[in-house]
Amino acid sequence: xxxxxxxxxNEIIQAxxxxxxxxxxxxxSLRNLLGSLKLTTGSFYKxxxxxxxxxxxxxxxxxxxxxxxxxxxxxxxxxxxxxxLVALGGFMVQQFEFQPNLMDFLFFNEGIGDAYHSTGPTNFxxxxxxxxxxxxxxSCYPISxxxxxxxxxxxxxxxxxxxxxxHKTVTYDEKLLRKAATELIGVN
Numbered sequence: 001x002x003x004x005x006x007x008x009x010n011e012i013i014q015a016x017x018x019x020x021x022x023x024x025x026x027x028x029s030l031r032n033l034l035g036s037l038k039l040t041t042g043s044f045y046k047x048x049x050x051x052x053x054x055x056x057x058x059x060x061x062x063x064x065x066x067x068x069x070x071x072x073x074x075x076x077x078x079x080x081x082x083x084x085l086v087a088l089g090g091f092m093v094q095q096f097e098f099q100p101n102l103m104d105f106l107f108f109n110e111g112i113g114d115a116y117h118s119t120g121p122t123n124f125x126x127x128x129x130x131x132x133x134x135x136x137x138x139s140c141y142p143i144s145x146x147x148x149x150x151x152x153x154x155x156x157x158x159x160x161x162x163x164x165x166x167h168k169t170v171t172y173d174e175k176l177l178r179k180a181a182t183e184l185i186g187v188n
Contacts, residue, residue, distance in 0.1 A: 008039065008043055008046075008047065009047040011037055011039075012033070012034075012037065012039070012044065012047060012048070012054065013054075013057060013058055013061060015033060015036060015037055016028065016033060016054060016055075016058050017058060017061070017062065017102075019033060019036075020058070020101055020102055020105045021099065021101055021102050022101070023101065024101040024104060024105070025055070025101070025104065025105040025109050028051075030044060030051055052110055055105075055109050055110065056112075056123070058105075059105070059106060059109060059112055059123070059124060060123045060124065060125075062102060062105070062106055063106060063123075063124045063125045063126040063127070064125045064126075066095065066106070066126050067125035067126040067128075067129045068125075069091070070088055070091045070092065070126065070129060071129060073087055073088075073090075073091045074087045074088050074091070074133075080140070081133060081136040081137040081139075081140050081141075082137060082140075082141070082181060082182070082185065082187070084133050084136070085133050085134070085137055085154070085181055085185075086174070086177055086178050086181050088129070088130065088133055089154070089157075089158050089161075089177050089181065090172070090174055090177055092126075092158050092162060093158060093161050093162040093165050093172055093177070094165075094172055095162070096162030096163065096165050096166040097162075097165045097166060097172065100166040103162060103166070104166075106126070107159055112124065130151070130154070130155065131151060134147060134150055134151045134154060135147060137150070137185055138150060141185055141186070141187050142186075143185060143186055144186055145186075150184070150185065153184045154181070154184055157180055157184060161177070161180075
């Protein structure tokens with residue numbers, strides 16, 4: 001019975017990811033989600049407390065997957081912390097172009113708020129990885145901001161630039177990203 005229960009939970013998670021990717025997280029209703037899987041609300045509540053709990057679980061899974069992909073991208077381009085940060089930023093803004101609904105979900109769903117207020121590791125691996133790289137930058141360059149303020153500036157730029165790219169207002173430009181990173185960090 002445990003195998004079937006785990007299969008059901010995984011089916012709900014995978015269907016949620018598919019629906020988010022296709023239509024955006026704002027369009028998900030539990031009734032439609034469960035109907036598409038031919039599941040009852042009772043089977044949903046065996047695995048999740050509510051929709052927000054489902055979103056927290058999906059956030060963790062999507063974040064872990066993207067974090068792994070980002071780390072592989074950064075490793076291939078990494079010469080120093082600044083290069084690593086630019087590679088991570090490039091990876092993330094390109095995801096806004098190629099997976100816009102998933103990135104909107106990852107950055108803006110209701111279940112992610114607690115991760116932003118955490119002072120330690122979160123259940124949001126991509127956020128943790130970004131914090132790690134910002135920490136490495138802060139230890140290598142004389143920055144005037146606190147590490148947290150630097151993180152906020154970088155995270156905000158990545159989100160904003162990603163949204164502009166998502167809406168085809170601008171196209172990705174690595175030179176612009178590098179220039180923004182050096183200006184935000186305060187290095188030449």
